[in-house]
Structures are given as C-alpha cells and as structure tokens.
Amino acid sequence: MVYGTGLRLDKWLWFARLAKSRSAAQTLCESRRLRIDGRVIDRASALVRAGSVVSFPRNDEVIVIKVEGLAERRGPYEEARQLYTDLTRNLGSRNAAPLTDAAASF
Incomplete structure (x- = not known):
C-alpha cells in the first residue's frame, strides 16, 4: 500500500475492485452520484x-x-x-452483498 497524499478517485475505485474497468470508474465519478466525505464529485481526477x-x-x-x-x-x-x-453493513443495510467487480453495476 502507498501512504502518500492521494490518488485519483477513478484509479482507486479500479484498484480496489469496486469498478469493473477504469472507464466504468470514470463514468461513475463524472455522474455526480459519488461523494467523498459528503462532497459531491463530478470529476474522475478528484483525490482520495x-x-x-x-x-x-x-x-x-x-x-x-x-x-x-x-x-x-x-x-x-x-x-x-x-x-x-x-x-x-454497519449502517444496518439488509442482505448487503460483498463488494466485488461482479456486483458493481454503474
């Protein structure tokens, strides 16, 4: 793991296997449906x-x-x-499935 200042959000989503592809991660970031610390994100280059x-x-x-x-x-x-x-799962979500590439759909 890298302990630096930050990483592009689209790359991090792809590296963490929360997105099937880097382009799917970019699409999610630019959809304004993703938030970092409560702030709406509209660009894939936002740092996480x-x-x-x-x-x-x-x-x-x-x-x-x-x-x-x-x-x-x-x-x-x-x-x-x-x-x-x-x-x-800590928020009480019912039947939360593990987060995998196959489960992510953007």
Whole structure:
C-alpha cells in the first residue's frame, strides 16, 4: 500500500475492485452520484486519501466505504479488499452483498 497524499478517485475505485474497468470508474465519478466525505464529485481526477469516506449508489442501496489505504497497482481481490472498510453493513443495510467487480453495476 502507498501512504502518500492521494490518488485519483477513478484509479482507486479500479484498484480496489469496486469498478469493473477504469472507464466504468470514470463514468461513475463524472455522474455526480459519488461523494467523498459528503462532497459531491463530478470529476474522475478528484483525490482520495486514506481516511476518506466514499459513498455511491449501487442497485437499490447506497454503498458507504472508508478508504484504508492507496495502492500502486490493481492486485488480486484479497489485496484490493485491504484498501477499504465496508461501512454499509454497519449502517444496518439488509442482505448487503460483498463488494466485488461482479456486483458493481454503474
């Protein structure tokens, strides 16, 4: 993991395997449906930092995650899963599915 100042949000979503492709991550970022720490994001180049809370809609629920670290590459699922903590389940979401590439739909 990288412990730097920040990473482009679209790259981080792709590295964390929350988006199937980098272009899907860019589309989500530019859709104005994604928030970092409550702030609406409208560009893929927004920086995400460790400790940030990212939220976005997926199907009929809102996904809320806390950024735990930044990556240098897109690794396997086990490595990507260490980049964030899923706060959705802590909010009482019913039947929350694990966040994977296959589950993400933008």
